[in-house]
Amino acid sequence: MAASRDKLQKARRWVVKIGSALLTNDGQGLDQAAISRWVDQLAALKQQGVEVVLVSSGAVAEGMTRLGWSVRPKELNRLQAAAAVGQMGLVQAYEANFQRHGTHTAQILLTHDDLTHRDRYLNARAALKTLLEMGVVPVVNENDTVVTDEIRFGDNDTLAALVANLIEADGVVLLTDQHGLYTADPRSNPHAELISQARAEDESLVAVAGSGGKLGQGGMATKVRAAKLAARSGAITLIASGREEDVLLRLKQGEVLGTLLVPDRSPMAARKQWLAGHLQARGTLVLDAGAVLALTERGKSLLPAGVKGLSGEFTRGEMVLIADESGRIVARGLVNYGAGDARKIVGKPSSMISEVLGYISEEELVHRDNLVLA
Numbered sequence: 001m002a003a004s005r006d007k008l009q010k011a012r013r014w015v016v017k018i019g020s021a022l023l024t025n026d027g028q029g030l031d032q033a034a035i036s037r038w039v040d041q042l043a044a045l046k047q048q049g050v051e052v053v054l055v056s057s058g059a060v061a062e063g064m065t066r067l068g069w070s071v072r073p074k075e076l077n078r079l080q081a082a083a084a085v086g087q088m089g090l091v092q093a094y095e096a097n098f099q100r101h102g103t104h105t106a107q108i109l110l111t112h113d114d115l116t117h118r119d120r121y122l123n124a125r126a127a128l129k130t131l132l133e134m135g136v137v138p139v140v141n142e143n144d145t146v147v148t149d150e151i152r153f154g155d156n157d158t159l160a161a162l163v164a165n166l167i168e169a170d171g172v173v174l175l176t177d178q179h180g181l182y183t184a185d186p187r188s189n190p191h192a193e194l195i196s197q198a199r200a201e202d203e204s205l206v207a208v209a210g211s212g213g214k215l216g217q218g219g220m221a222t223k224v225r226a227a228k229l230a231a232r233s234g235a236i237t238l239i240a241s242g243r244e245e246d247v248l249l250r251l252k253q254g255e256v257l258g259t260l261l262v263p264d265r266s267p268m269a270a271r272k273q274w275l276a277g278h279l280q281a282r283g284t285l286v287l288d289a290g291a292v293l294a295l296t297e298r299g300k301s302l303l304p305a306g307v308k309g310l311s312g313e314f315t316r317g318e319m320v321l322i323a324d325e326s327g328r329i330v331a332r333g334l335v336n337y338g339a340g341d342a343r344k345i346v347g348k349p350s351s352m353i354s355e356v357l358g359y360i361s362e363e364e365l366v367h368r369d370n371l372v373l374a
């Protein structure tokens with residue numbers, strides 16, 4: 001068990017999700033004091049070298065307060081309106097608190113659909129990674145204006161896991177109003193016991209998590225499902241109480257709190273399997289000998305300069321095979337430029353991409369994070 005806790009401690013990129021159940025102050029809008037404490041902890045984690053992405057719910061609840069509604073509406077359009085109003089409150093609260101630490105925040109509104117479209121996936125990934133490199137804390141929520149699944153099912157847990165997949169986070173921390181996953185719902189079963197650790201892919205957890213929390217909320221079922229999703233890219237998930245004092249810092253110090261859900265695979269093996277299993281190759285890039293060595297021996301990204309030719313029709317974000325001049329496949333990966341643009345830049349230095357195409361997405365044709373060697 002200690003070895004697995006250690007993994008969270010050593011994780012250098014955390015996705016921290018704060019659920020609606022925690023964020024709202026007895027229906028009185030956002031719990032500003034609690035937000036201030038979580039932000040202090042997140043800022044301290046950053047100081048310790050952890051990159052953090054925050055996934056925050058609470059838009060509907062805050063919107064209802066701002067609009068003076070005491071009863072949660074049933075109509076989706078009114079829930080959407082409340083989410084749009086309340087999102088401003090979330091943004092204000094996080095930005096003001098992070099400013100105390102001299103840190104900028106960035107608002108990222110995503111839908112699950114965005115993460116299944118390969119070009120949008122790469123775009124979201126590039127934006128988030130750039131923000132992290134700049135030391136900005138992305139604050140993510142579902143874009144409730146264009147999709148309504150979440151406000152119907154109350155599930156930002158899945159979004160947190162998808163974000164972890166997207167940016168290869170090594171840890172997902174789901175903060176909620178319970179100390180973790182219990183053997184039964186502790187609200188209705190006083191004998192329920194806290195599960196300290198389990199395999200993320202353990203099917204018996206689904207039965208334990210039940211069908212959901214309070215009416216209209218995801219409860220533990222969505223957290224267990226999210227842990228399974230996060231495990232696909234090798235991330236470890238921890239479910240803990242956001243009310244526990246200094247919970248994030250204590251977890252970072254290795255204290256045994258909450259429920260740890262451990263992936264079966266290492267991040268690299270998980271990513272390899274995902275790349276190998278989920279996508280069909282749409283084309284082939286043929287590399288010169290220097291580029292083959294850069295990829296296979298030095299773990300580098302593939303730059304356009306090392307590509308001698310290409311075949312097939314592919315769009316940005318699709319899978320391509322990467323071969324040497326004899327036709328031997330040396331790797332596969334997600335390509336940053338569609339075939340038409342790629343043909344124009346192959347053989348050229350990356351410094352010429354913007355001149356040739358009139359824009360630049362990335363300087364690599366295939367980034368090493370999106371590439372697996374054969």
Ligand SMILES: Nc1ncnc2c1ncn2[C@@H]1O[C@H](COP(=O)(O)OP(=O)(O)O)[C@@H](O)[C@H]1O
Nearest residue numbers: 019020021176181182184185213217218219220
């Ligand atoms: N096995 C279980 N262990 C812990 N909590 C459970 C379990 N089954 C159901 N729950 C319920 O899930 C709730 C947390 O889910 P939810 O209200 O959706 O929180 P959040 O807004 O943080 O996602 C708890 O308050 C609890 O009543």
Ligand SMILES: N[C@@H](CCC(=O)OP(=O)(O)O)C(=O)O
Nearest residue numbers: 019020057058059060154156
């Ligand atoms: N996106 C919406 C709802 C998401 C939600 O409630 O999710 P959860 O915190 O997992 O129960 C909001 O910000 O209010």
